[in-house]
Amino acid sequence: MKRVTIVEIAERAGVSIGAVSYALNGRPGVSEETRRRIMEIADEIGWRPSLAARSLSGSRAHGVGLVLARPADTLGVEPFFMRFISGLERELSGQRIALLLQVVEDHRAAVEAIRLWWAERRIDGLVVTDMYAQDVRIPVIEELRIPAVLAGRPRPDTRLGAVWTDDTAAVDASVDYLVALGHRRIARVAGLPGLDHTRVRIAAFRAAVLRHGLGEPDVVETDYTAEEGGRATRALLSRRGRPTAILYDNDVMAVAALTVAQEMGLSVPGELSILAGDDSQLCVLVRPALTALSRDIQAYGLQTARVLLDLIDGRAPRSYQGNTARLTVRGSTAAAPDG
Amino acid sequence: MKRVTIVEIAERAGVSIGAVSYALNGRPGVSEETRRRIMEIADEIGWRPSLAARSLSGSRAHGVGLVLARPADTLGVEPFFMRFISGLERELSGQRIALLLQVVEDHRAAVEAIRLWWAERRIDGLVVTDMYAQDVRIPVIEELRIPAVLAGRPRPDTRLGAVWTDDTAAVDASVDYLVALGHRRIARVAGLPGLDHTRVRIAAFRAAVLRHGLGEPDVVETDYTAEEGGRATRALLSRRGRPTAILYDNDVMAVAALTVAQEMGLSVPGELSILAGDDSQLCVLVRPALTALSRDIQAYGLQTARVLLDLIDGRAPRSYQGNTARLTVRGSTAAAPDG
């Protein structure tokens, strides 16, 4: 059970521990020959750096934090997060950087978690998701000067990095596609109105509807859950002049909408076209399979990790724009009924 | 940016750093008065222990690891993991223990991750999910003497703790329920055959079918994905003497089955009863809503964390049995067509 340390390596190699440290870290100060011998010994006895010791003397914690502020049930059903995490991991684990995960109720708790992690020197940086237009986490992160990257639109007034995709273009493409199918009454079931990207998408939707001269844009806000998605759908479909096509802000709500339409005796896509704002296996699970906006979430996570690692290494904050979501056409969209 | 350390507290309080350490950790060696004064100062200047320092001198890393060895896509769609993680978190974060998460492809990679974490002294213990009957992780964990708890059935031949629920009883209840509805041809679409709990459930299913005198038990093995679940369903429903009821090993496959049945023109539950082995929002999303085995996954995660923390504290390995899954009856099960 005795821990293998550089002292043992130094003894076996007949050099000082300083030399061992230099050799192991690839820094100048030892001859190539010595370095090789030291590396061999380290390998042979299965040495691994103690992160505690390394963190204490160097100043890196070798960890980054991700705080998810959502109810566990919502997190569970939306496939987004696990895939995103998995993408982050792919980049981080290669560099022996741990991902610390915390699931909390709200932003207040998130701020608390961030403060503690930082004070304890557990993390070198932070990944921030689910940005709010007014986000209490940002001033705290700025004040503590924590390297951080937003999974979302850049905030030029901050020192934070950002990895984002062009939601406006994706919404535009969706509306254009539906209009080309002859739809004139298109509605949007949006997610949480406080969220940054929800707002961007709503704005894009409004602009697209107006641009096509389709009258007053019809948007219902929800909390992203199946319940509210279903309820919003029921409300929209009960109106006179009900929409012939609805855009949903995620996959879960679109699936719920399909159920509601079927219960109301409306055929999809015959009488109603449904378009999901996120793609996942869920969309393929149901009938008709759902037309959806797809993007590579794992790649998104991976890029986010890269931008964060650069920041931690002291490079200037970057904004990386990933690929715009593509429209994957399946069975839930078709020509407008009266078209 | 200067870090607040116990040195500063000691100076302000006019005592040694040793006294500060004792006071802050609630150990004897300082008077109550001194202790209170020290705590106040610490609070006032916002001191937080450096985990690196604490880990280096004490021998705790204050972290536990969870390695998920599954393809990211599967992980994403099954709501189980996020809820489980969220339950783990609830217990861990209260004790300032970090959850380190790693998502890998297979058990070989999982073993590698475990070895590294342990060698680097990043973790004090491990949560192990998705146990295989023959599981390469176990001998490694035993050899390294890592405190670990299985989210699954106890292994009496090991020093590992375990948190589990009685799958046999849950399967029994499901079969009994279907038999009471008059079903005589009941099949099971199982998950990955290598998994421990898959085997237990298959065995329980076989035993129940035989006990009820329903003839040769009909089991199809899959990989838990919607694709294979759908394919298995199609195969089962294409046979002469097709089943009138099918038990699925998770929620995702049951939803896929619903789609397949509808495509084949079979009414659910009129001609086919579907029972999902896991419950989640997915089951409520579809029509008919799926009858399912429900359990409190968050509580399961929380209990798992507790058993692990006990182990880490040096207590003897415990096996904790959680509540057996309850049958939540919804619209996908009904009396057998010929009953």
Next chain:
DNA sequence: CTGAAAGCGCTTACAG
């Protein structure tokens, strides 16, 4: 009850 000191396992100037 309290203080002084060693030690955890590294990194990093600073001399040779």
Next chain:
DNA sequence: CTGAAAGCGCTTACAG
């Protein structure tokens, strides 16, 4: 190119 030493921020016997 190499060695000896200080230091990171704590904990913990060991003396007083």
